[in-house]
Amino acid sequence: MVHVVDDDAAVRHSLGLLLKSFGLPISPHVSAQEFLAAYAGEPGCLVLDICMPGMSGLELQQHLNFESAIIPVVFITGHGDVPMAVEAMRHGAFDFLEKPFHDQDLIDRVRRAFEKDARNRSRLRDRDRIPGRLESLTTREREVLRLVSTGKLNKVIAADLGVSRRTVEAHRAHLMEKLGVQSVAQLVRIVMDLKPGH
Amino acid sequence: MQVETAQLESRRVRSDRVEHVRMEEMATDILHELNQPLVAIANYAQASARLLATDSADLTDVRAALEQISAQAIRAGRIVRRLRTLSHHRMVLTDGEQ
Numbered sequence: 303m304v305h306v307v308d309d310d311a312a313v314r315h316s317l318g319l320l321l322k323s324f325g326l327p328i329s330p331h332v333s334a335q336e337f338l339a340a341y342a343g344e345p346g347c348l349v350l351d352i353c354m355p356g357m358s359g360l361e362l363q364q365h366l367n368f369e370s371a372i373i374p375v376v377f378i379t380g381h382g383d384v385p386m387a388v389e390a391m392r393h394g395a396f397d398f399l400e401k402p403f404h405d406q407d408l409i410d411r412v413r414r415a416f417e418k419d420a421r422n423r424s425r426l427r428d429r430d431r432i433p434g435r436l437e438s439l440t441t442r443e444r445e446v447l448r449l450v451s452t453g454k455l456n457k458v459i460a461a462d463l464g465v466s467r468r469t470v471e472a473h474r475a476h477l478m479e480k481l482g483v484q485s486v487a488q489l490v491r492i493v494m495d496l497k498p499g500h
Numbered sequence: 501m502q503v504e505t506a507q508l509e510s511r512r513v514r515s516d517r518v519e520h521v522r523m524e525e526m527a528t529d530i531l532h533e534l535n536q537p538l539v540a541i542a543n544y545a546q547a548s549a550r551l552l553a554t555d556s557a558d559l560t561d562v563r564a565a566l567e568q569i570s571a572q573a574i575r576a577g578r579i580v581r582r583l584r585t586l587s588h589h590r591m592v593l594t595d596g597e598q
């Protein structure tokens with residue numbers, strides 16, 4: 303779903319028709335407030351006018367950031383709004399487009415924003431699965447995980463735990479499989495993500 | 501007497517500057533406003549071309565887009581007329597100074 307927020311009726315309606323002509327489902331909104339009232343966090347992207355009466359596009363972006371919303375924002379700006387566009391990018395906007403624009407430029411950005419949204423969501427899903435996967439580790443595997451994530455080599459871990467190197471390798475293979483990771487870098491990231499809560 | 505003239509002169513320069521800034525702000529607003537119908541026209545025209553290129557073109561959409569293109573061109577024309585009035589007003593002001 304492409305959410306379009308623009309206070310100008312003609313711009314909003316024409317943008318909607320343009321996106322529709324590419325076969326994209328759209329949801330138009332007359333103001334930032336109206337979008338906030340309607341949006342429940344569904345996948346998609348947001349095409350947002352930067353300069354609007356009431357809550358501006360930049361203010362809406364800050365609000366979404368504050369709420370940790372992950373929807374990618376493509377700003378559309380009138381000419382002369384470049385400083386505002388720069389500020390929007392600094393606050394994590396996905397991209398911006400100067401009005402008027404070629405349909406291909408719009409659609410390229412919208413498609414890339416969709417891909418970005420899908421990546422964000424899959425990363426969040428992976429992160430949500432980690433606690434359950436950690437539960438499935440044995441005490442020994444958890445110990446090995448902690449030691450591996452500090453960068454210790456298998457032979458050092460083996461000496462620390464008083465087991466053979468082969469045993470450490472087996473634990474390591476098991477825990478990586480249980481956690482669904484392929485590299486030590488991913489393991490380290492999981493352990494680092496855990497730090498604040500544990 | 502000379503002091504008075506200088507004061508008058510500096511007051512005149514200041515009010516000219518204020519007027520100038522005000523005019524520029526108005527022109528910026530009007531240009532921003534003029535951009536909106538142009539954006540809509542570009543979008544409607546591109547959408548129409550794309551819709552017509554498909555086999556199952558929805559002609560109701562295309563027709564609505566064409567009607568909007570003319571409505572938006574007329575809207576742009578009205579804004580241009582306002583801009584012209586503004587620049588005429590400005591010319592009168594400048595003439596008055598000479």
